[in-house]
Amino acid sequence: REKLLEVRNLAVSFKTYGGEVHAVRGVSFHVDKGETVAIVGESGCGKSVTSQTIMRLTPGIVKSGEILFEGRDLLKLSEKEMQRVRGKEIGMIFQDPMTSLNPTMTIGRQIAEGLMKHQGLSKKDALDRAVEMLRLVGIPQPESRIKQYPHQFSGGMRQRVMIAIALACNPKLLIADEPTTALDVTIQAQIIDLMKELQQKMGTSIILITHDLGVVADIADRVIVMYAGKVVEEGTVDEIFYNPQHPYTWGLLRSVPRLDADRSQELAPIPGTPPDLFAPPKGCPFAARCDYAMEVCRDYMPEETAVSATHRVSCWLQDPRAPKVEQPLVAEG
Numbered sequence: 242r243e244k245l246l247e248v249r250n251l252a253v254s255f256k257t258y259g260g261e262v263h264a265v266r267g268v269s270f271h272v273d274k275g276e277t278v279a280i281v282g283e284s285g286c287g288k289s290v291t292s293q294t295i296m297r298l299t300p301g302i303v304k305s306g307e308i309l310f311e312g313r314d315l316l317k318l319s320e321k322e323m324q325r326v327r328g329k330e331i332g333m334i335f336q337d338p339m340t341s342l343n344p345t346m347t348i349g350r351q352i353a354e355g356l357m358k359h360q361g362l363s364k365k366d367a368l369d370r371a372v373e374m375l376r377l378v379g380i381p382q383p384e385s386r387i388k389q390y391p392h393q394f395s396g397g398m399r400q401r402v403m404i405a406i407a408l409a410c411n412p413k414l415l416i417a418d419e420p421t422t423a424l425d426v427t428i429q430a431q432i433i434d435l436m437k438e439l440q441q442k443m444g445t446s447i448i449l450i451t452h453d454l455g456v457v458a459d460i461a462d463r464v465i466v467m468y469a470g471k472v473v474e475e476g477t478v479d480e481i482f483y484n485p486q487h488p489y490t491w492g493l494l495r496s497v498p499r500l501d502a503d504r505s506q507e508l509a510p511i512p513g514t515p516p517d518l519f520a521p522p523k524g525c526p527f528a529a530r531c532d533y534a535m536e537v538c539r540d541y542m543p544e545e546t547a548v549s550a551t552h553r554v555s556c557w558l559q560d561p562r563a564p565k566v567e568q569p570l571v572a573e574g
């Protein structure tokens with residue numbers, strides 16, 4: 242497979258009155274053409290900041306790294322070149338379509354605008370394409386629906402409209418940040434199915450950002466688990482679901498909401514909270530919440546260990562270089 246996107250050693254910080262927040266701390270991963278990669282982790286783990294930085298829409302400061310999109314470093318493009326990338330090559334959808342749709346503009350107009358601006362289509366051709374896109378995302382009677390306003394659509398239908406807008410210019414990459422979190426379970430499943438179907442039709446690569454490992458099994462090829470601004474584990478869906486290696490991934494898997502439960506809540510069942518990213522710990526960032534933490538974990542940052550050609554983990558438990566422990570690994574409380 243051919244690489245579409247490669248993020249290398251990305252670090253992003255925010256300057257605040259309280260000091261500098263190290264939100265993303267040396268993140269590397271890649272997305273192949275036609276592939277779906279899920280980035281999973283609790284809120285504040287840096288997953289949204291990472292995706293916003295790919296789009297160059299973050300107010301944060303990029304401290305280091307490269308974001309190679311078809312070999313070009315997006316961090317080096319001018320704002321004008323970047324606008325073209327955003328309109329044509331990378332589409333993005335967010336959790337709440339209401340905040341990204343313009344309430345005073347018809348849906349047809351909102352889809353058509355990007356097409357006129359970035360593809361140079363005439364108004365008529367752009368509106369025809371808008372109808373076609375609404376049909377593609379499963380909105381009934383698209384010819385009359387394009388004349389309606391966002392408030393005339395249900396939450397699930399609005400998310401379909403957002404997908405139509407994001408895909409209208411046929412981007413190579415779609416970044417979806419919690420696209421189904423605000424929706425109820427049945428609609429969530431429909432939106433995930435739709436994204437999968439469109440990906441097969443259009444060959445778009447997808448980065449799916451979510452706090453809920455439960456939604457990725459059906460759609461992702463690979464999963465990247467982030468914690469406290471770092472990638473702690475990465476693998477194929479099968480490797481992450483059937484052979485997870487990191488205690489944080491174990492916790493995430495245990496807290497996958499059941500189908501009959503309320504899926505709108507953030508994953509809370511892992512006790513404790515992530516570390517303060519004003520002053521990240523020098524050792525493993527998960528140590529304070531980890532049932533398996535050893536002395537080495539608190540003092541030294543675990544390095545990456547390869548589990549397979551596609552599976553890597555940063556945890557001393559899996560690291561052959563870890564000092565041998567005499568006593569069994571027991572929880573500290």
Ligand code: SF4
Pocket residue numbers: 487488489525526527528529531532533534535538543555556557558
């Ligand atoms: Fe737990 Fe240590 Fe692994 Fe961190 S490195 S996840 S503290 S066992």
Ligand code: MG
Pocket residue numbers: 284285288289418419
């Ligand atoms: Mg987020």
